[in-house]
Amino acid sequence: MVYTLLSIAAFVSVFPFLWLIVGATNISSDILSGKTTPGHALFDNIVKLTQQVDLVQLFYNSTKIAVISTILTLIVASLAGYGFEIFKSKFSERVFAGLLAMLSVPFAALMIPLFVTMAQLHLINTHTAVILPTVASIFVIFYFRQASKSFPMELRDAARVDGLREWQIFLFVYMPVMRSTYAAATIITFMASWNNYLWPLIVLQTNEMKTITLAVASLLSAYVPDYGVVMVATTLATLPTLLIFFILQRQFVQGLLGSLK
Amino acid sequence: MTGLKLSNVRKTYGVLEVIKDVSLEVKPKEFVVFVGPSGCGKSTLLRMIAGLEKITAGDLEIGGKRMNEVEPSKRGIAMVFQSYALYPHLTVRENMGFALRFAGVPKNEIIKQVDAAAQTLELGALMDRRPGELSGGQRQRVAIGRAIVRKPEVFLFDEPLSNLDAELRVHMRIELARLHKSLAATVIYVTHDQVEAMTLADKIVVMRNGLISQVGSPLDVYDNPDNMFVAGFIGSPKINFIKGVVDGVSKSGLTVVLPGYQDAKVTFATKNSSVPVGDSVTVGLRPQHFNTTGKMKFKLNVELVEHLGGESFVYAGNGSGDLITVATQEGRGLKSGQKFDAHIDPAKALLFDANGQRVR
Numbered sequence: 057m058v059y060t061l062l063s064i065a066a067f068v069s070v071f072p073f074l075w076l077i078v079g080a081t082n083i084s085s086d087i088l089s090g091k092t093t094p095g096h097a098l099f100d101n102i103v104k105l106t107q108q109v110d111l112v113q114l115f116y117n118s119t120k121i122a123v124i125s126t127i128l129t130l131i132v133a134s135l136a137g138y139g140f141e142i143f144k145s146k147f148s149e150r151v152f153a154g155l156l157a158m159l160s161v162p163f164a165a166l167m168i169p170l171f172v173t174m175a176q177l178h179l180i181n182t183h184t185a186v187i188l189p190t191v192a193s194i195f196v197i198f199y200f201r202q203a204s205k206s207f208p209m210e211l212r213d214a215a216r217v218d219g220l221r222e223w224q225i226f227l228f229v230y231m232p233v234m235r236s237t238y239a240a241a242t243i244i245t246f247m248a249s250w251n252n253y254l255w256p257l258i259v260l261q262t263n264e265m266k267t268i269t270l271a272v273a274s275l276l277s278a279y280v281p282d283y284g285v286v287m288v289a290t291t292l293a294t295l296p297t298l299l300i301f302f303i304l305q306r307q308f309v310q311g312l313l314g315s316l317k
Numbered sequence: 318m319t320g321l322k323l324s325n326v327r328k329t330y331g332v333l334e335v336i337k338d339v340s341l342e343v344k345p346k347e348f349v350v351f352v353g354p355s356g357c358g359k360s361t362l363l364r365m366i367a368g369l370e371k372i373t374a375g376d377l378e379i380g381g382k383r384m385n386e387v388e389p390s391k392r393g394i395a396m397v398f399q400s401y402a403l404y405p406h407l408t409v410r411e412n413m414g415f416a417l418r419f420a421g422v423p424k425n426e427i428i429k430q431v432d433a434a435a436q437t438l439e440l441g442a443l444m445d446r447r448p449g450e451l452s453g454g455q456r457q458r459v460a461i462g463r464a465i466v467r468k469p470e471v472f473l474f475d476e477p478l479s480n481l482d483a484e485l486r487v488h489m490r491i492e493l494a495r496l497h498k499s500l501a502a503t504v505i506y507v508t509h510d511q512v513e514a515m516t517l518a519d520k521i522v523v524m525r526n527g528l529i530s531q532v533g534s535p536l537d538v539y540d541n542p543d544n545m546f547v548a549g550f551i552g553s554p555k556i557n558f559i560k561g562v563v564d565g566v567s568k569s570g571l572t573v574v575l576p577g578y579q580d581a582k583v584t585f586a587t588k589n590s591s592v593p594v595g596d597s598v599t600v601g602l603r604p605q606h607f608n609t610t611g612k613m614k615f616k617l618n619v620e621l622v623e624h625l626g627g628e629s630f631v632y633a634g635n636g637s638g639d640l641i642t643v644a645t646q647e648g649r650g651l652k653s654g655q656k657f658d659a660h661i662d663p664a665k666a667l668l669f670d671a672n673g674q675r676v677r
Binding site for chain 2: 208210211213214215216217218219220224229232233235
C-alpha cells in the first residue's frame with residue numbers, strides 16, 4: 057500500500073519532466089494532440105529557438121544574475137543568521153520578529169514601492185535592479201539562523217581561546233563547519249533567482265537585458281505559440297538548476313537534516 | 318609556570334548573581350579542582366578565568382598581572398572543553414596547529430611544536446585523520462594536545478572526562494595525572510565527579526550556589542569538612558546524617574541523644590561546646606568508618622546489600638524509614654531482612670550544628 061502510494065506520488069512528480077523532455081522532440085501539433093512518445097523534431101525545435109532568441113545572451117544574463125544574487129544572498133543571510141543566533145539580545149530578537157513578520161507581506165504589495173525606488177536610483181533595465189531586492193532574503197536569513205542553532209558554541213569558545221577574532225571565527229570555523237547549510241542555501245537561492253519571473257519582467261525592458269525565464273514566457277505570448285520550441289527552451293532553462301542540484305545533492309540533504317552530527 | 322589569584326570575583330546576569338564574592342589563590346604547578354553540583358558556578362568561574370565570560374566585579378590575576386579585560390588568547394591559558402571542541406573540518410595536525418597559525422608562528426615551528434606534542438600524547442598515527450574518525454579517548458588526547466602546543470601558563474579543563482565511558486575515564490584520569498607531572502603545569506580542572514576531584518587534585522575547591530564552601534587538600538576536605546554540604550558531597554558512598562539533640566554539655570564534650578535510635582546517648586569529645594542544651598545537631602558517620610568493635614552501636618535490619626566484590630555496601634534501617642549505609646568487607650553473607658549491628662567509634666563521627674556548620 058505504502059509502495060503503491062509512493063509510486064503514484066513519484067509518477068506525478070516525474071511526469072511533467074518526462075513530458076517536457078518528450079515534448080521537446082515533438083512538433084507543436086503532436087504535443088497538442090497529447091502525444092507522449094519521443095519524436096524527431098528536437099533539432100528543428102532547437103534551430104527555430106535560436107532563430108527567435110539570442111540563447112547565449114539569455115543564458116549569460118540569467119547566469120550572471122543568479123550567480124551574483126546567490127553569492128550576495130549567502131554572504132548577507134549567513135552573516136545575519138549567525139549574528140541573530142550568536143549575539144542574542146532583546147533588541148535583536150525584536151528586529152528578527154519584525155523580519156519574520158515581513159515574510160507575510162506579499163510581493164505584489166512591494167512591487168510598486170520597489171519599482172519607484174529603483175527608478176529613483178536610475179536602475180531600471182539593469183541587472184542590479186533584479187539582484188538587489190533578492191539579496192536580503194528573509195527566508196534564507198531565517199534558514200541560516202535555524203541552522204546556526206546546531207553550531208556548537210564550544211567551537212566558538214575554542215576559537216576565541218585560540219586567538220581568532222570574530223570575523224576569523226566566521227570565516228575559518230563557522231563557514232567550513234556549516235558547508236552543508238551553505239550548499240542547501242545555494243540550491244534554494246540559485247533556483248529562486250534563476251526562476252524569478254515577475255520582478256525581472258517589471259524592471260528589465262530590453263531584449264539584451266532579459267533572462268531565459270522571460271524569454272520562455274515571451275515564446276508563449278506569440279499569436280500561435282510553437283509548443284515544441286517552448287518545450288526545448290524550457291528544457292534548456294531547467295538544465296542549470298538541475299546541474300547545481302545534482303552537484304550539491306548530498307550536501308543539500310545534509311543541510312536540510314542538520315548541518316552537524 | 319605561574320599562579321593565579323581571584324580577588325572578590327563576582328558574576329551577575331541581570332539581577333541573578335551566579336558567582337558571589339569568590340577569592341582564591343592557585344599556586345604555580347598546582348592541580349586545583351573545582352567541584353560541586355550542577356549549577357554551582359564552577360564552569361562559569363572557569364570561563365571567567367579563560368576570558369569567555371566577563372568578570373562583573375573583582376580582580377583576576379595570572380602571573381601577577383591583572384587579566385580582567387585581556388583577550389582569552391593573551392591570558393596565557395589553554396582550555397580543554399567538555400565536548401573537546403575540535404574543529405571538525407580540520408585534521409588532527411591542523412587542529413593542533415590552529416592557534417599557532419593565527420598567532421603568526423612560522424610553518425616550520427608549528428610542525429615542530431605539533432610533532433612534539435603528538436609524541437608526548439602518542440598521537441603520531443592519527444595526525445592526518447579528522448575528529449569524526451577518532452574515538453572519544455583519542456579526541457580527548459587531541460584536545461589536550463591542542464592545549465599543550467600553545468605552551469600555556471595555566472591549563473583549564475572543563476569536565477573533560479564526562480563524555481567518556483567509565484573504563485576510559487579511569488585511564489584518562491591516570492594519563493592526566495602523569496601529564497601534569499611531566500609538564501609541571503598549573504592546572505584548574507572542573508568536575509562534578511568527586512572521585513576525579515579526590516584522585517587528581519592537589520587542592521579541592523568545593524563550590525555551592527556561587528560560593529566557595531571549602532578549600533583544602535583532598536584528604537583534608539574528606540576528613541575535616543567545614544559543613545554538612547562538603548561532608549555530603551565528598552565521599553562515596555555518601556556520608557550518613559543522623560538527627561540528634563544536645564542533652565548535655567561538659568568539659569569532656571557534648572552528649573547527644575539520637576531520637577531515631579531508641580534515644581541512644583553518645584558523648585562526642587569537642588573543644589567547642591558552644592551548642593546549648595536542647596539544640597538540634599546532626600551526626601555525620603562515614604560508611605567506611607563502621608566496624609565490629611566501635612562503642613557506638615546501631616541495631617538495624619538489612620534492607621539491601623550491594624556486593625562490589627572487594628567490599629559490600631549495606632543499606633540498613635531501624636524501621637523509621639531512614640537508611641544507614643555501611644561499607645564493610647564482611648558483608649558477603651548478609652541478606653535482605655537480616656538483623657545487623659553496626660558499630661562505630663564516636664571519635665570518627667562528625668558533628669554539625671543546626672545551621673549545618675561543623676562543631677567537631
